[in-house]
Amino acid sequence: MLQAVKIKDGVYWVGAIDWNLRDYHGYTLPGTTYNAYLVIGEKVALIDGTYPGHEWQLIERIESVLPLEKIDYIVANHIEIDHSGSLPLFSKKLPKVPIYMTEIAKKGFARHFDTSAWNIHTIKNLENLSLGGGKTLTFLEAPFLHWPDSMFTYLGEDKILFPNDAFGQHVASSERFDDELGIDIAMEHAAKFVANLIVPLSPKVLKKLGEVTELGVPIEMIAPSHGIIWRSHAADIINAYVNWANGVAKNKITIVYDTMHYSTGIAAQYIAEGAITEGVEVKFDLLKDGRYEGVHRSDVVRDILDSKAVIVGSPTLEDYPLPTVAGFLYYLMGIRPGKQTQKKIGFAFGSNGGKGGAPKVITELLEKAGIQIWHEPVEFTYRPDQQDKEKFFKLGQEIAKEIKKMP
Numbered sequence: 516m517l518q519a520v521k522i523k524d525g526v527y528w529v530g531a532i533d534w535n536l537r538d539y540h541g542y543t544l545p546g547t548t549y550n551a552y553l554v555i556g557e558k559v560a561l562i563d564g565t566y567p568g569h570e571w572q573l574i575e576r577i578e579s580v581l582p583l584e585k586i587d588y589i590v591a592n593h594i595e596i597d598h599s600g601s602l603p604l605f606s607k608k609l610p611k612v613p614i615y616m617t618e619i620a621k622k623g624f625a626r627h628f629d630t631s632a633w634n635i636h637t638i639k640n641l642e643n644l645s646l647g648g649g650k651t652l653t654f655l656e657a658p659f660l661h662w663p664d665s666m667f668t669y670l671g672e673d674k675i676l677f678p679n680d681a682f683g684q685h686v687a688s689s690e691r692f693d694d695e696l697g698i699d700i701a702m703e704h705a706a707k708f709v710a711n712l713i714v715p716l717s718p719k720v721l722k723k724l725g726e727v728t729e730l731g732v733p734i735e736m737i738a739p740s741h742g743i744i745w746r747s748h749a750a751d752i753i754n755a756y757v758n759w760a761n762g763v764a765k766n767k768i769t770i771v772y773d774t775m776h777y778s779t780g781i782a783a784q785y786i787a788e789g790a791i792t793e794g795v796e797v798k799f800d801l802l803k804d805g806r807y808e809g810v811h812r813s814d815v816v817r818d819i820l821d822s823k824a825v826i827v828g829s830p831t832l833e834d835y836p837l838p839t840v841a842g843f844l845y846y847l848m849g850i851r852p853g854k855q856t857q858k859k860i861g862f863a864f865g866s867n868g869g870k871g872g873a874p875k876v877i878t879e880l881l882e883k884a885g886i887q888i889w890h891e892p893v894e895f896t897y898r899p900d901q902q903d904k905e906k907f908f909k910l911g912q913e914i915a916k917e918i919k920k921m922p
């Protein structure tokens with residue numbers, strides 16, 4: 516039988532581990548977990564659920580603690596099916612049990628499932644639910660963190676925040692806690708999660724964290740809906756979220772490109788070498804496609820998260836950038852990493868067969884992603900000659916000098 520994991524007296528992790536998942540809506544990951552929690556006072560509440568097909572894990576872990584029928588309340592913090600996929604089954608098995616959710620979630624659920632027989636209770640912001648036995652849940656609306664329906668649940672007596680996707684990480688591991696997995700690994704997974712999913716919400720993250728601070732609720736543990744539970748480093752992950760939301764970055768440059776015959780790759784290497792002579796960190800990301808192992812776009816945006824500069828290269832293919840580069844830039848435009856408080860700079864470059872045009876298109880798309888254009892597009896024909904190489908080396912040096920002056 517699968518086992519629950521006790522995280523505090525009367526509070527258990529009862530989630531599912533999805534060891535095999537390698538791509539989730541275009542985000543590469545080493546598996547993930549769908550965390551659900553059981554809170555036991557005189558009454559029992561189940562917080563969140565799992566992706567469809569993993570209900571059996573949830574049920575076995577719950578039943579390692581108590582029979583399923585003992586559940587008095589279900590809390591649905593978020594409608595996305597990686598957390599709510601178990602609700603159709605649970606609403607059938609426990610038809611009388613009220614399901615707590617936001618008003619917006621109620622509408623969203625009706626677009627996913629037949630909810631006509633569900634016993635839905637819509638919460639008011641900061642509504643309390645006393646389970647007795649020293650366990651009180653408080654519901655906090657958190658619209659757009661990360662969907663319009665999202666809410667956080669707070670267990671006051673134990674100072675545990677259940678913020679659903681916020682503070683989560685996509686990682687499947689035998690460890691359940693930050694100090695078991697290792698803080699550096701946990702932070703890295705959290706950084707990738709933020710870079711891909713949370714950066715566009717940066718202003719909302721700052722506003723919500725400000726509201727939580729104003730409420731004066733102490734948080735000793737953060738139990739998100741994916742990955743490990745922050746029990747030793749709750750303050751560190753909150754602090755990291757504030758920095759990421761503000762766009763705090765290092766003296767680091769991400770060079771991202773694709774190439775057909777490596778002329779653009781040679782230019783990228785000269786830019787990198789020039790920057791390295793100035794002592795800044797360089798990430799050199801050839802985009803993953805059918806030919807090269809390369810770097811997946813979801814890892815490139817992780818590199819960009821704490822970079823002060825983003826340099827993008829592509830040769831021209833039928834007047835436009837390579838589809839890998841164009842696709843990456845559309846992804847970046849959605850994430851808008853340059854629109855945070857602290858800005859990022861960049862420019863575009865690439866090889867051509869005489870006409871060119873790709874770097875100009877890249878420049879326009881970089882601007883849409885909020886990246887401040889530091890230099891006009893740089894193009895050359897076929898292989899870079901000695902003059903081109905010197906130019907790219909110098910551009911690397913100059914942009915490195917520039918970012919060292921930035922806050």
Ligand SMILES: Cc1cc2nc3c(=O)[nH]c(=O)nc-3n(C[C@H](O)[C@H](O)[C@H](O)COP(=O)(O)O)c2cc1C
Nearest residue numbers: 775776777778779830833834866867868870871897
């Ligand atoms: C299918 C194809 C289409 C191309 N279209 C253009 C084009 O529209 N304009 C242009 O200037 N060069 C064009 N080129 C030439 C490439 O941009 C040129 O060979 C460049 O040096 C390739 O850079 P790379 O070595 O970084 O791949 C094209 C090349 C290929 C193979």
